[in-house]
Amino acid sequence: MKSHYFILPIAILLAGCATPEERARERELDHQAKLRKEAKERFEEMRERERDQAEGVADTRRKAAEDIADTRRKTAEDVADARRKATEDVADARRKAAEDAREHTGDIAKARRESSGKNAAYQAYLVEYARAMGKRPSELTLEEREWIRKKYY
Secondary structure, rough: OOOHHHHHHHHHHHHOOOHHHHHHHHHHHHHHHHHHHHHHHHHHHHHHHHHHHHHHHHHHHHHHHHHHHHHHHHHHHHHHHHHHHHHHHHHHHHHHHHHHHHHHHHHHHHHOOOOOHHHHHHHHHHHHHHHHHHOOHHOOOOHHHHHHHHHOO
């Protein structure tokens, strides 16, 4: 039994010593674990970057939507202002046209009164001239009428 006391520690000691293949295997396993850990860290970094990019894209889209909404609102306000201004311009133009029409109507009436008075005097002179010539006014020639018109006007 005493020999067992001596052999047992040597067996344990020899069991603790690994062969070169076992040490290589352990190194390979450690290396694989290290690679897995690095791959996991890179994967997490990549996911974080993708999340940041997604947030950036979402922010950009949100800003673009706000800009579009602002542009539409401003455009709607501009259109409303343009319509209001156009309505005011049309109302001003109509008012001015009505004033011009009143003035023009008065001018036309005055011109007609003057013209009708002149025309009546011309017709009376034409009749008087025709009687002096011994003719009716309808019997006067075109040259005679032209001469009377030039002389009268």
